[in-house]
Amino acid sequence: MLNVVKVLLLLCAASVALPGLAAEVSKEQIKGLDEQVQDIKSDVLAISTELNLLEEKLLFPSNTQVSLFISLAADDDFQLDAAEIEVDGKLVAHHIYSFKEQEALRDGGLQRIYTGNVRNGEHLIKVGFKGKSALGNKFTEVADYTFSKGVGPGFVEIKLIESAIGSNGIEFSDR
Amino acid sequence: MMRTRALSLLFLPFSLLVQAGSEKIDSPRDAFFGEALFYASQDEWFDAISRLDTELKLHHGVDEPQLDQLHYYVNDAEFSVGDFELSYRVHRQAGRAIKAVIEGNVEPEVRNEAIYRLAKIYFQKEQNLNAFHAIERVEGDLPEGLEDDLDYLKGQIYMVNGRFEAAEKIFKSLSGSDEYEGYAGFNQGLSQIAQGSVKAAGLTLDSVGRLNSDDRAVLAMKDRANLTLGSRLMDAGEPQAATQFLERVRLDGPYSNRALLGLGWASASFDDYEKALVPWTILSQRHVTDPAVQNALLGVPYAYGKLGLFGKAALGYGHALSMMNAELDRLDASIASIREGNFLEALVREEIKLDRNWVIKLRELPETPETYYLMDLMASHDFQSSLQNYFDLEQLRKKLERWVDDYAAFEDVIDLRRRYYEPLLPAIDEQFRKLDSLINLRLEQRDRIDRRLQAMLVAPRPDFLATSQERLMMRAIEAAESTDVARSEDGQRRINRLKGVLTWQWETEYHERLTTTFEHLIELDKDIARLNEIYNSFVRTRQAATQSYQGYDQQITHMRQKTERAQATVKTLMLRQGRMLEMMAIDELQKRSQQLEVAQVKARFALAESYDRATMKKSGISSEGMAQQDKPSSEPPTPDQRTPDQRSPGLQQEDAVQPDAAQSDADKLNKPQPDSAKPAAAEVESPITEPPLVEPTQAAAAERGVL
Known part of the structure; x- marks a missing residue:
């Protein structure tokens, strides 16, 4: 019985010690990607503003x-x-x-x-x-x-x- | 908050104080600013920013901005853009916009609000020292309604910068605040703990734990304070005292599982296993994905074992094993499902997000088992921000896709216009040139008449006002003068008489005629004004016709290129962000699998031992004899000790100072177990040596179980 317990304990310890199959995501990775997302958001916002102005000029000129x-x-x-x-x-x-x-x-x-x-x-x-x-x-x-x-x-x-x-x-x- | 302020400012009816110079101006609101706020109120930040940015660009581009309605709100509009950017989580851009306001010539209230926003950005980005320096710059009048927000943020910033005494004072001053009821008290308690004032902290947290409120977020804080107190007392070896606090935690709140587990341990510490069975049994019937429930599944048979009911204990361990096996299978299926991309597909399903509690809905989808396990993960800041980024990128992807179609439509419109106008315009231009010279001629004539009339006011010329008939008559009389008739005396006299009649008429009717002529000139001016209007309208229309198709090609080509580049970037970032979310989710699931595997091993061991004991008991061997036979396994395995999942999101800062929560089950199994009747408080909640910060929204989200 004692031997069985020891084997079980070893197995248990091993299962915890095994590294996860998926790599851990670090804070730096999250932050780095977040900054890139911020950049693209700013770029797309700028395009959107430009598009609004174009649309207004092209489709709805001020005189009409x-x-x-x-x-x-x-x-x-x-x-x-x-x-x-x-x-x-x-x-x-x-x-x-x-x-x-x-x-x-x-x-x-x-x-x-x-x-x-x-x-x-x-x-x-x-x-x-x-x-x-x-x-x-x-x-x-x-x-x-x-x-x-x-x-x-x-x-x-x-x-x-x-x-x-x-x-x-x-x-x-x-x- | 700033949005509220912007709204309130905008809709103070016609009596707004504004910063256009330093003048007070009554002005109607700007419709497009109102439109941006319409989007902002619906959390449609992209459209709000884009609309307001467009309006600001148009405003700055006009020749006389002071005549534009936005002139009266321009500072608020600039400020609101920063605010919306903050909400849209483009912090760097928001920071720049807000800094521009701070450095501008603005009222102290506006400046202080900008500083508040900037400090908040720094705080959210964990730039604690910058946040501290920013918040210290607040001086002078504060914007109405922002006092408590500012104080609360200040308290938080002081805490993360280790200024607990000052933080405690601030939180104490907020004790009467409706908005921060519960939060301020909880953070005050944590500040006191950080200073070592354990007794005072106990009193503070106790008062938070007794709050009466219908607000679910406040109730969650109340539970949290009770759980914190209970766990601290358990850790201090005072389970009796801990019980009263743990019992205060609501059974249906977000902290109930941990409280029930702790209550069981408190009873177990007095060897009152019958009493321990009550909370553990309740807990064991909850969903097995929660680590506390997994512990309870082991706790129930453990208690039965302690009560000598080994058969029942064996059955309990067997039940726990089957539950865990089923969950492990489900976890494996979930990991596989995530790897197949189902998780991300589920996240971007539009129909789900129509519901306010869409995360809850998400976990009910049969085809996305993985989402069931991810509630805790979804409540974490990193996952939330990554998830939100993924949503934002998805939104950008859709917008960019639509814009590419828009460019094609614009080009079609331009082409149609070109084909319509180009053949027409030469003939129109030719006709216009003719009309233009005719108009110029008439205008010159009018000007000549005007000059002559003006001169007649000074030097009267009655003959100028003769009618055409009179002119003909005068001409006939003058012609008669050169004939034989004029040579006779009688003829000359008659000619003179006729001349005299005409001259008499001219002279006597001069003023009347002059007035009439001026009236005619005025009427003519009206016609000329109408002519000018038509002329200008034609010129504008003519220009508009040309402008409707000329000069766009290059701009559209340029914008299309930018859009396509952005599409490529969004695609790459979506892949990366999606992969990151999948990794985080898989990591979370694997951790859960590992925990379950550990618990499974324990349950198997305990099951075997319970059977042994039950068999021995049946065959008449006393438990004492049994203990002598097999001493190392004399204690059945206890339920798991504290696991990372047991901790609330708001308490994660403790990780740095706590014994590693994943000082894991393996260690615990390898080492002799502490007296199982004396549970570590960490099973419920660890002592807080470094204060967590509580955001109302976090607690509210935790309470609702949504993001």
Whole structure:
């Protein structure tokens, strides 16, 4: 019995002493690779910025560019399900909101829902929002707005105000 | 935190204090800054940085930046870029951005917040001395809401730099903070331990261990404080005192397994094996991948053996063996699965990451057995950062792939435009040149009229305002003067009379006519303004037509090259990062295999011995006689001693000062076991001679069991 135990103990010690089949990853290796990843992230970010500028110049030149932004003034329980936007009678955006997007809007972020090109002059925007109020009532809020597109890029902020839903709950501002 | 600040700054409605010069400006918000924050709020850091960077570049490129909306937020925007970069874990770039803010002409609040961020970067990168020097530069007013964060970071930095006394004071001052409830107290206790104030540390950790809270992260800290106290008391040979703390640890918390194991040992130390069986039995029914559970699987039959129930002990060891065999098979399968690349494939599955607790989901996937074992590994900082890097690289890979397609689409658009405009433009240009000269002529005429009218204000010329009919009449009268009619007196008189009538009209109606003429000029100016508008619009459109297809080829070619180079780099780095993750995972699994093999050997030995004892007991040999027959094996093997996996992620700094946790089972088996009734506290938690640092997020993650 004692011999058996000794053999077992030796086997056991040997199994622990055996080096792992996979090589250990050192801190230096992790750090070195991390720095290289940081570098490529910076490079790709720079390309992305350049691409954004190119895209803007090529696809949305400033004299015709118009961007529509959505913002929200609402409490946590308010639920925004969807938004739909028409410009001059043409549907240009339809968006279903994820939970994270709703949170981002509640936190004060602005969602660029549409960027496009229009001629200088007046244009009609029609907006519709669907969702559920903090009390659980479903709502549909619709409004329209005429904005004047000048020489420079046009921006229109469309703000849904929870407290005013049912009576002019959509506020527009442009520049 | 900075994001919150940026948001709050941005949305103070029209009454924002900003650093554009030192003026106070009421200004509407910048939509694109708001858009960047929209992405940042969703943790989409790449898009947030890219959007804000683009906006800043556009802002710096305009002729009159003071007219741009971003002018009022430019410092906040620069600062937010640094903040987002930090969140995107491009620390070096973030560091540069933040240093630029610190060195800029900014308000003390902004500067101090930048210093805080910089110190945090250094601290996260384990550049402790740099972190210390940075945090010491904070002076003057602090940004609202950042006071506690700054103090907590300062305390942490002091701790890693060995300034425990100062750290203790800071953590003590944070005892009332809602945000750092539990964490500050725990670190205060560790600072006291590091100074040798064991009694004070005990009191501090005890108060943390009694916290009332619904916050799961705070509850995890509470458990941790109790576990730390319990393990210290066990180590000090006071198992009775340790029990009360270990019993406080929640049964469903992240530290419950270790607490249950320790509780069993505490009872065993009084030879109360019946009581020890209670926590060990609970623990043994949990998942066998946890080393504490493996210990309990051996602990239960060990206790039965101690109680003289050798048959039951033998069955228990047999059960432990079968469990361990099954797990070893599963571990082998997992290692093979990782080597086949399944692990990385599972990690990048999009549908999993839609869930907040995606790691938990991951471990439930039947086709990825390896992930089941990697929860502890996934909670470690190195693995997390490597994993996040892998995700980021995957995101970059997808973006770069899409951009290459975008370039092709851009080239198509440009080609279409070229083919549309190039044949049209020569004819348009020709027509435009004609119209241009006509317009110039009309403009000159208008200017001449304007000059003449201005002169008439000074020197009236009624004849200039004659109607065309009057002019014709005057011309006819003048023509009559050169005829025979004018030679007669009567004829001349009549001519003079006619002239007089016209002159009378001109003179008497002069002011009225002049006013009317000015009104006509104003109307003309309106038409000219409209003409100029059309003219400029045409010029712009004409320019836009050319610009819509000219001058892009080189830029797109250059960008495509850069994108392709980046694609190659990302591919290489993904391979390396993936390989590293696989190595870390395999290493972890192999360690577990080795632990299980050791436990298996012990269980086999104990099984054999239990059978021997059961047989001997059945045949009437007393245990005393048995002990005399086979003295070296008189004690059944105890469950494993402390293993590295038992330690919580936050306590890993102890490794440097603790007896090597992997002073492994082999040593323990080779050496005579210490009195098994006197367990080492290390089985539960080692004494903390070097303080661990507790990040709220770590504890929260540990609590949730997710990254």
